[in-house]
Amino acid sequence: MSADVVCSTVDFSQKNKGKQAADKTSKGKEDDVIYATVKFGDAPSLQQQQAASSNTADPTAGKAPPYRLAALVLAGLCSLSVAAIIFLSVYILHIQMKYSELERNYTNISATERVCKSCPQNWELFNGKCYYFSTDRMNWKSSRDNCTSLGGHLVIIESDGEQRILSDKAWNITQELSISKEEEKAHWIGLTDTVTEGTWVWVDDTPLIGNVKAKFWATRTHDGGKEPDNYNKVDPSGEDCAQLQPKRNSDETWFDSLCTQQYKRICETKAVIA
Template sequence: MNADVVYSSVNFSKKKQQQSESESQKTTDPLEDVINTDIQTAKALTLQQADGSNEGLTTLSLDERRSQEHNEECNPCSSESDFEIELTMKTLAGLQKKGNVTKAKENRLFFKTDTELKQESINGNNTVLAEEYERVKKMLTALETRYGELHKNHVSLQSQYGALNKNHTNLTAQYEVLNKSHDSLESQYGELNKNHGKLKFHYGQLNKNHDYLQFQYEELTKDHASLQMKYGELSKNHARLQYEYAVLSKRATALEKYHPPKGTSWSQTCSVCPQNWLLFISKCYFLSTDKLGWSDSQDHCFSERGHLVIIENKEEQDFLTVMVEIKGGKEKSYWIGLSDRVTEGDFVWVNDRPLDPRKRFWGKRESDNGQEPDNWTDKVQSPTGEDCVELKKSKSYNGWYDANCRIQKKRICETAALTYPVRFKS
């Protein structure tokens, strides 16, 4: 019985020493802590027996056991093993000395019970470890699967990284080229900006010169128009003077041919007009059937060695009104030689003689009974107003009316009648 106790104590001490060595190499497992607690409990019981109590082993309180466990954990592992062996030997010697065989048997049974509990604890721990192993195995399988996916992603990302690196290299090269182009363009922009400033300055100067030349051009255009008008008038006067000179030359030739002898006298003259012309006092009048504008009408009369009619008195106005009534037909409207084309409101005859205020024969309008002239304007028919005068006979009124010079109307031409003397014998 004592040998069994000694064997169990020695075996327990060896196991405790192996456990201490294992704990020094790795981190203590929670399940092993439980087993160690059971072993320490048994050791405490053994220590209590070694104190020499005749009544046998006394169970330690929970606080005393924890205090004793704490003291044992603080001692080095080698000293603890020697202490356990020595303690076991002292316990056996004390039991033999007192002859307390019964207590030794109980102590042996205690150690058997502790071993069984330890085995059961180990079996339970194995079951828990097996379950934990299966769980860790499943986690490992999942991690391996995840590792495969991550490896594929890693390979794909490496490939994309290579492509992006190439693109980065290309873009870097392109950036350098564009940067150089940008510097060149910026330099060119600076030069162009300078040239733009110079050109803008020159443009301002040219614009001022253009405005000045434009003003001079307008002045010259006005002068040219005035000179052109004066030239036309002088040409007409020159032609009229040439015609009068020719008429006077013919009269002088006739007088020289028929110069009366001494003792005779001239008491009467005979007036003659061209064919289709009407004689009134000492003038000839032609009432046309075709239509022309005012300026063209004046030119046509001039080509017939005359001009648009100049009305100088009421007798002449009445005579022409009757002729318009007789020869006018449906449209009893004829151009006469009066206009205010040069200055609005200042009416002048074709021979440049101003209109005599005492010899005016303006008519009235049938539409509103208003007095002429009115210089009526219209955007389509008469945008520049009415600057030329016509002789018109209407149902209610007759007289002079201003009209647009471009409108085509019939005309009344006037020229001087040719006069011949009638010789009477004395």
């Protein structure tokens, strides 16, 4: 390694300068005298070289390269993003479940409110009609008048579906209350032939016609005969009022009876759809 220069002095003499200017062709000119002093510093020691080398070393030595630091930051952000997505997914699912539960409750409440609004209290809604199954017993005429006072009438059965609904409901009542006596199972319906024997009409004066005329009349168990039979051995006036006496899995539930008998009743009215 070359030594460092400490100082340098150079002195040029001005002797014969004027003469040379006057006579440029002169051969007797004297050479200029140059004095020079050069001083070199000592070569640096090994320790000095190491110190200098350490002072000029890369300031990032011993540290993680910048791209590694960026990768760590990116990985951390990704982890946070995944955690946030999982949290939001669970939270949204929880909200959806709560909303579904509230919606079901609202639907149930709304359905109950609609029934309450559509039918009077203690009446049941079926296919746009309201039905009342009484717990007390009256004769046919009193039952008719009672249904009228409640804003309806003794039930008028107009279809197979309506017959099945009423029979099933009456049957369920007998099972819930463990009723075994026939007179306690029976419910008056709005059908009579009081005016003309054998001509059955509903309380709205609509005649009993079509298949219904024979379809729902019961078959008697003791003799296999079909109702109505106008049995008059107990009362000479005969049996002029119809009652429904439910049977399991059977639509043949109508019997003619004495109108003075004490039975429960089924009242009917139109539902009020809000």
